[in-house]
Amino acid sequence: METPKRNLGMTGNIPQPIRPDGAGGIDSGPRNVMRDIQNPNMLVPPITDAGLLPNLKFSFSDTSMKLNFGGWSREVTVRELPIATTLAGVNMSLSPGGVRELHWHQQAEWSYMILGSARITSIDQEGRNFIADVGPGDLWYFPPGLPHSIQGLEHCEFLLVFDDGNFSDLNTISISDWFSRTPKDVLSANFGVPISAFNNIPKEQVYIYQDKVPGPIDSQKVQSPYGTIPLSFKHQLLAQPPIKTPGGSVRIVDSTNFPISKNIAAALVEIEPGGMRELHWHPNNDEWQYYLTGQGRMTVFAGNGNARTFDYRAGDVGYVPFALGHYVQNTGTQSLWFLEMFKSDRFEDVSLNQWMALTPRDLVSTNLNVGPEVLNALRKEKWPVVKYPGFSYYPK
DSSP states (O other): OOOOOBOOSSSSOBOOSBOTTSOBOOOOSSOOHHHHHHOHHHHSOOTTOBSOOOOOEEEGGGSOOEEETTEEEEEEOTTTOTTOOSOEEEEEEEOTTOEEEEEEOSSOEEEEEEESOEEEEEEOTTSOEEEEEEOTTEEEEEOTTOOEEEEESSSEEEEEEESOTTOOGGGSEEHHHHHHTSOHHHHHHHHTSOGGGGTTSOSSOOOEEOOOOOOOGGGGOOOOTTOBOSSOSEEESTTSOOEEETTEEEEEESTTTSTTOOSOEEEEEEEOTTOEEEEEEOSSSOEEEEEEESEEEEEEEEETTEEEEEEEETTEEEEEOTTOEEEEEEOSSSOEEEEEEESSSSOOOEEHHHHHHTSOHHHHHHHHTOOHHHHTTOOSSOOSEEOOTTOOOOOO
């Protein structure tokens, strides 16, 4: 049956909440047509969707921007996505020379550099320091409580992830804020200089400010009598050799190859057009996602007949509660890139295909009422991303 459509004088057709089998009906409004176009699997859910799973999607485009001279930031926390209790995310941009001031957090900070380059600095509790430049595809990780800064070497943008869904970047502990809340005679006694030396300190938290672009990294080196930190706070994820499978690639980073990253593990996933992140689940924690390019859809299965499908585009956050089965399909014409992140020191996933392949054949056959066609196709090796000749995505 052809899906009825109504033309409102716009280019193309207006989507309607009607399945090919005729279920549903025309929505005459009021409605946000552009949102419906972006969320086809919420307007017309797959017939396999059922139950009452909570919302598992929020877009950074629906958050409030904090604008400063030197850059901007916006965040997705439990206030925006209540299910996302394990991790929170901040999308930040700095201008050339823009500075995210010296500060620290009670939470661990994990970051992925999206574009441009920046300089990061830090020290540890032993007084060992760290200064490095980061570019596209690089990560950094600062353990809880360690002070640090970020400065744009050019226009740059990055994603910050913190190991607490209640986190807000506006509630961090900043050097300017502390100075403004400390009596000047105390500052004088602490640093051994006259009170007048602090006449021009900021009156409140600076957060982000504009400065000049710093010189080459060698010109900013500061020698610590205690040396540099033993475990690097930087990791070049995009330079890491990927796990290649038909349909895409995966780069996994956790404490095994980025030793300092004790609280957050991640995977950078590429799904080619027509490809799919295979049916799987994670046995160690919830999954927090950030979509970098392209568009896709994810269905999450929660047991007892509950399943729900969401559409994602660049700049969206997705979430999968602990141990729930899910898959992600590329629904666009370009590669879909996204990050999977976990509050854990290790990346772990369980492949449905591999589990079935490593289970006695007769047991699988009688459980699912499937024959040799399925059983012979099972793989004992894990393929995080799959694609088969002639397959392409078609909404159902």
